[in-house]
Amino acid sequence: MTTSDQTPLWSPTETQIADSRMADFMAFARPRAGRPIDDYDQLHTWSIDDIAGFWSTLWDYFEVKGDKGSRIVDDLEKMPGARFFPEARLNFAENLLSRTGDAPALIFRGEDKVAYEMSWDELHALVSRLQQAMRAEGVGPGDRIAAMMPNMPETIALMLAAASIGAIWSSCSPDFGERGVTDRFGQIEPKLFIACDGYWYNGKSQEVAAKLGPIEDALQPAKTVIIPYLGKADAVASGLKNAVTLADFMAPHTAQEVTFERLPFDHPLYILFSSGTTGIPKCIVHCAGGILLQHLKEHGLHCGLRAGERLFYFTTCGWMMWNWLASGIAVGATLCLYDGSPFYPDGNVLFDYAQAEKFAVFGTSAKFIDAVRKAELAPIATHDLSSLRLLTSTGSPLSPEGFAFVYDGIKPDVHLASISGGTDVCACFVIGVPTKPVWRGEIQGPALGMASDVWNDDGQPVVGEKGELVCDRAFPSMPIKFWNDPAGEKYHAAYFDRFPNVWCHGDFAERTAHGGFIIHGRSDATLNPGGVRIGTAEIYNVVEQMDEVNEAICIGQEHDGDVRVVLFVRLAEGVDLDETLEKAIRTNIRSGASPRHVPARIVAVSDIPRTKSGKITELAVRDVVHGRPVKNQEALANPDALKLYEDIPALRE
DSSP: OOGGGOOOSBOOOHHHHHHSHHHHHHHHHHHHHTSOOOSHHHHHHHHHHSHHHHHHHHHHHTTOSEEOOSOOEESTTOTTTOEESTTOEEOHHHHHOOOOSSSEEEEEEETTTEEEEEEHHHHHHHHHHHHHHHHHTTOOTTOEEEEEOOSSHHHHHHHHHHHHHTOEEEEEOTTSOHHHHHHHHTTTOOSEEEEESOEEETTEEEOOHHHHHHHHHHHOOSEEEEEOSSSOHHHHHHTSSSEEEHHHHHTTOOOOOOOOOOEETTOEEEEEEOOOTTSSOOEEEEEHHHHHHHHHHIIIIISOOOTTOEEEEOOOTTSHHHHHHHGGGGGTOEEEEEESOTTSSOTTHHHHHHHHHTOSEEEEEHHHHHHHHHTTOOHHHHOOOTTOOEEEEESSOOOHHHHHHIIIIIOTTOEEEEOEEETTTTEEEEEOOTTSOBOTTOBOEEOTTOOEEEEOTTSOBOSSSEEEEEEOSOOTTSOSEETTOTTOHHHHHHHTSSSTTSEEEEEEEEEOTTSOEEEEEEGGGOBOGGGOOBOHHHHHHHHTTSTTEEEEEEEEEEETTEEEEEEEEEEOTTOOOOHHHHHHHHHHHHHHTOGGGSOSEEEEOSOOOBBTTSOBOHHHHHHHHTTOOOTTGGGBSOGGGGGGGSSOGGGTO
16 A cells, blocks of 8 residues: 555544644744744744754743753754754753652552652652762762663662763663673763662563672772662672662762752763674763753653653663653653563553553554564553553554554554654654654654755655655754764764765665655665665565564575575464465565565574664674674673574575
């Protein structure tokens, strides 16, 4: 089915449009813009035509706490090099600790083992005590604090305490191995290392004590702080050289008014890490002001969040979506946190949580939606999701069938927003738009303030053709730098070598006739048989709809002076890859994608390697198939799976 002969899966009503925060922002911006702004397309055009005017208006609309200064952006024409709000002074945590009172700021569920809430006043009190304890350890602006933590309220509070001082926060999830932690945090030399005493996953307690000693030895922090989760903090801390429990860390300090260090707009806030499967992870440094404005825009306008609404995203602390989720309290939303398996005790657990806590926004991954569909679950029939108005999906492209399942199997009147951005910008290039219809298989449009486009190899914008996702005007959440890259060479090479002075994101994408976008996969994982570029997502969208196939991963194999398409499939239980199934897979791909997408070889495997954030790793598989080493297997959640791709007889032919 082509996009032109579809009808939308969902369209906002006139009342929904009129009542949206996006419409409210349009009314606020209209007199400042001095031009007609009557719909989203006009608003977006203004937001990239008048970069300074848009971001200044956004600051005012959200009443950012701080001193804005008179200059909005210097050297706008430089990418990299533009500086937003060069005179501003603000504090990220001051803007997130936006409310007080007894209402819940944070709600937590740790599988079925732990459940508690933290009010706004309790959050303020905890941040105050943590802030004082950090200062007592000599933590100041620019110092790094590294955390290996579950997605729990204490992690949010620790980040806020660090940000309140001007320290730089970096985190990963506790399932990272010893080398995965040290490869990341060893580069940034943290003053404090924070870790849990263990965590729950798939109904079982997971111990971390054995790896904490070697990590502490490698990082040499001034102090290690152990956070209780399994009730073993005392024992874990006593086994380390320089560790204290959270209780002892805070014991000398009573809750007071939180103080906030107002710092420049581009003061470092976060260090995020690339997935690192092609080498040691890149340390991407993000600034406080850029992240604050981007997330206020995305939460407040694109998600339409209002104070008191419940925001949920399924994420670990090693994925940028945790940083994105944490910012939700800046608009006064209540964060619903979850740690553990999304399928324990079964695939209904997150929908149970959504029903119990009345989520307004439910964020997840395309893989989760597909897994729910394949498990033949039907939340539409089993759960009361009447409070749910927005479901967002990211992590990998959501297939057209995934779009349809959301409306057929989850909620018929929900706004489905497929979104895409990345760790590199800690924000979205393309995103949901609450005032526009949702079309099957399409991301609705470019995010406000982001000049997102698709260019061909000649650097020309194209519609209806596949090309590179680019952003050709500066935006405030461009990284400040990469850590330990003093001349900026690695930073420049990562995004600006392909098209000078233009951010080239590395996604293989397409603009649609509706003004939306389709992401076809990562550019570095695209296939090139016969010199024609093919996105891997196009193949997954077809083959993963087959009942016999649970999951797939596809690579290009160098063969006879060309590249041939090789498809690996993880099959459903009891299914064998016989001649009949191979023929059915090829037939479906031929008709559902094109003859060029049909794989030359199909191989059954029992597991597919993925990163800690759940993304399949085509580049790692490609390296193994070609006999090249995978440089950083610690970045993988299941590195043993790579052995399945070594020296496969069918690929020698």
